[in-house]
Structures are given as C-alpha cells and as structure tokens.
Amino acid sequence: MMDPTKIIGKWYQANKREMPWRTTKDPYLIWLSEVILQQTRVQQGLPYYLKFSAAYPSVADLAAAEEDQVMKLWQGLGYYSRARNMLATARTVTRQWGREFPSDYETLIQLKGIGEYTASAISSIAANEPRAVVDGNVYRLLSRYFGLSTPIDTAAGKREFASLAHDLLDRQRPGEHNQGMMEFGALQCRPVRPGCDTCPLASACVALREGNVERLPVKSSRPRIRHRYFNYLVLRENGRIWLKRRGTGDIWQSLYDFPLVETSGPVDEAGLLSRDDFREILKGKLFSVKYVSKVTKHVLSHQVIHARFWELRFPHAPVPEHNGFLRVEEQKMESYAFPKLISNYLENNL
Numbered sequence: 394m395m396d397p398t399k400i401i402g403k404w405y406q407a408n409k410r411e412m413p414w415r416t417t418k419d420p421y422l423i424w425l426s427e428v429i430l431q432q433t434r435v436q437q438g439l440p441y442y443l444k445f446s447a448a449y450p451s452v453a454d455l456a457a458a459e460e461d462q463v464m465k466l467w468q469g470l471g472y473y474s475r476a477r478n479m480l481a482t483a484r485t486v487t488r489q490w491g492r493e494f495p496s497d498y499e500t501l502i503q504l505k506g507i508g509e510y511t512a513s514a515i516s517s518i519a520a521n522e523p524r525a526v527v528d529g530n531v532y533r534l535l536s537r538y539f540g541l542s543t544p545i546d547t548a549a550g551k552r553e554f555a556s557l558a559h560d561l562l563d564r565q566r567p568g569e570h571n572q573g574m575m576e577f578g579a580l581q582c583r584p585v586r587p588g589c590d591t592c593p594l595a596s597a598c599v600a601l602r603e604g605n606v607e608r609l610p611v612k613s614s615r616p617r618i619r620h621r622y623f624n625y626l627v628l629r630e631n632g633r634i635w636l637k638r639r640g641t642g643d644i645w646q647s648l649y650d651f652p653l654v655e656t657s658g659p660v661d662e663a664g665l666l667s668r669d670d671f672r673e674i675l676k677g678k679l680f681s682v683k684y685v686s687k688v689t690k691h692v693l694s695h696q697v698i699h700a701r702f703w704e705l706r707f708p709h710a711p712v713p714e715h716n717g718f719l720r721v722e723e724q725k726m727e728s729y730a731f732p733k734l735i736s737n738y739l740e741n742n743l
C-alpha cells in the first residue's frame with residue numbers, strides 16, 4: 394500500500410525551493426518567515442523576509458524598533474495588522490524571555506498573533522516537536538488525496554483534517570515533514586491546474602479517480618464583499634502635503650493616507666462639496682478643484698475600495714488647520730508608510 398508520508402518526504406527532498414528560512418533552526422527567524430508568508434506568496438514574501446531579518450536579526454532588535462519603521466518596512470505587503478501584532482509579540486517576548494524566542498508549542502500558542510498553525514510550524518521545525526501543521530496547502534492536499542468533502546472552514550472539518558494530518562506525521566522528522574506537506578500543496582497539488590500528470594500520489598488519489606479535483610477542498614461559506622467609496626482630499630501648499638495617520642478599528646491601521654470623506658456610494662463634485670464632513674475638513678476656506686482622478690478600484694480580502702482623489706487649490710488662504718492631520722514636506726514623504734493605493738497615487742502624481 395502507498396505510504397503518502399514517505400512519498401511526500403522523498404518528493405520534498407527532490408523538489409523543495411531553497412529558502413533562507415529553511416536553513417535555520419532559530420525560532421525567531423522561523424516565526425518571522427511564518428508571519429510574512431501568511432496570505433502572501435513566497436516570491437512576494439522573500440524580499441520582505443530578507444529586509445526584516447537584516448534590519449532586526451533578533452527578537453530584541455525587533456522589539457526595540459519604532460512602529461513607524463516597522464510599518465514602513467512592511468509597506469506593500471498588505472494585511473498590516475500582521476506587522477503590528479508581530480511588533481507587539483516581539484515586545485512581549487523580550488519582556489518575558491529577553492533575547493530568547495520560545496520554541497515549544499505550549500508557550501508559543503499563548504502569544505498574540507500565534508495560532509495553532511504557527512505554533513505547530515515553529516515548534517516542529519525549531520524544536521522537533523511532533524506537531525502537524527494544517528495550512529491551506531495541507532487542507533487542499535488532504536481533501537483531494539483522501540477525497541474528503543467536509544467543509545474545511547467548519548469546526549468538524551478542522552478536527553477531521555487536524556487528526557488526519559497528525560496520523561500522517563513523520564515523528565522522526567516533523568519539521569521536514571510539515572514543510573514537505575506544505576510545499577507539495579503549493580507546487581504539485583496546486584489550487585488551479587494541479588500537476589496530477591506528474592504526481593507521485595496519483596495512483597491512490599481519490600479525487601483524481603473520482604474526477605473531483607477541481608471541486609475540493611470544500612468551503613461552507615464565502616465572505617460577503619463590502620464595497621466602500623473613498624474620496625481622498627489631496628491638499629498641497631508650498632511643497633507640503635496633508636497626511637492622516639489611520640486609527641484603530643479599520644483597515645490600514647497606523648499607515649498614512651490623505652484626509653478622507655467616505656461615502657455610501659459614488660459621488661460627483663456637487664454631491665461631495667455639499668457634505669458636512671467635507672466642509673468640516675475645509676473649514677469654510679475658498680478653494681477650487683484642481684484635479685479629479687478616475688475611480689481606482691483597490692481589492693482587499695473582504696472589501697473593495699473605490700477611491701477617487703480630489704486635488705484642491707486654495708487661491709487666497711493657506712490650507713486650513715485641522716486637528717489630527719499632519720503637514721508633511723513632500724521631500725520627506727519617503728519616511729511614511731502608505732497603503733499601496735496611496736503609494737501608487739503618489740508615484741504617478743507627485
């Protein structure tokens with residue numbers, strides 16, 4: 394009978410991509426790579442891993458960093474709450490353990506931003522703990538190979554797949570095994586157009602035999618997509634521009650954007666100018682609209698932002714003062730971290 398664990402182990406040795414985090418047993422660096430690679434493709438995450446591990450070679454170095462520096466280095470990677478949680482965790486770790494990053498599952502799982510998956514990955518790779526990881530790649534591989542249609546986003550699905558992954562675990566080499574499972578899912582048993590033709594598991598793969606490959610894994614629900622309409626006010630004067638640091642409870646926390654009027658749908662110039670929140674920002678100053686951009690669609694995981702940039706000119710009076718906004722010299726914009734939507738606009742318009 395086919396032993397998928399052995400076959401995947403062999404496949405991994407022959408096919409694994411060489412990655413810097415695969416040559417270390419340092420739990421801090423493994424954690425760093427895991428945080429960066431959540432919801433991010435390896436090729437996109439790699440330069441960020443290199444930047445972060447060079448700038449902050451130990452957890453104590455990261456803990457001592459300013460939040461703005463960390464956000465700036467993270468710019469362009471998205472899902473910014475990861476960066477904030479990462480910094481908070483680094484500070485907690487340093488307070489409790491100094492320069493030592495924990496490597497055992499029970500300690501790791503108590504840290505902010507570290508769930509079962511990350512705790513299993515770190516403890517198995519850094520400390521050889523027999524903990525099986527189940528990430529998206531592993532769900533896909535297991536559901537197809539065993540032909541399982543239990544939805545993976547339900548409690549029953551999570552239990553079933555975790556138990557299966559645990560049964561398959563190579564207890565002698567849990568770290569290698571886990572990485573092999575994830576790499577196999579990423580490269581061979583891919584979400585679209587999986588490599589069934591060249592797959593060493595093909596002869597025993599239930600989904601392939603039953604023609605269900607494209608239908609697995611099953612998810613019970615699709616998240617509702619929220620559409621939001623952002624009208625950014627670009628206020629510039631004598632080489633300076635207004636920025637706003639985004640607050641808590643919404644996307645892009647701690648990043649910078651422009652003064653914003655959010656509306657429930659698209660608005661034209663008359664509609665925008667008559668709004669109270671727009672007038673509140675302008676404080677009754679005379680202005681003219683210098684430029685209005687086309688609508689840019691920016692897609693996030695559960696939201697689509699429809700953004701429009703309104704550049705305003707103030708012919709007779711300085712730009713109004715306003716609490717909560719910063720006036721920044723355009724030459725110094727480099728040191729602020731922006732969401733991609735804003736950095737794209739700045740690249741094309743500044």
Ligand code: SF4
Nearest residue numbers: 537582589592595598
């Ligand atoms: S045969 Fe296809 S579906 Fe089955 S494990 Fe291999 S790549 Fe995945």
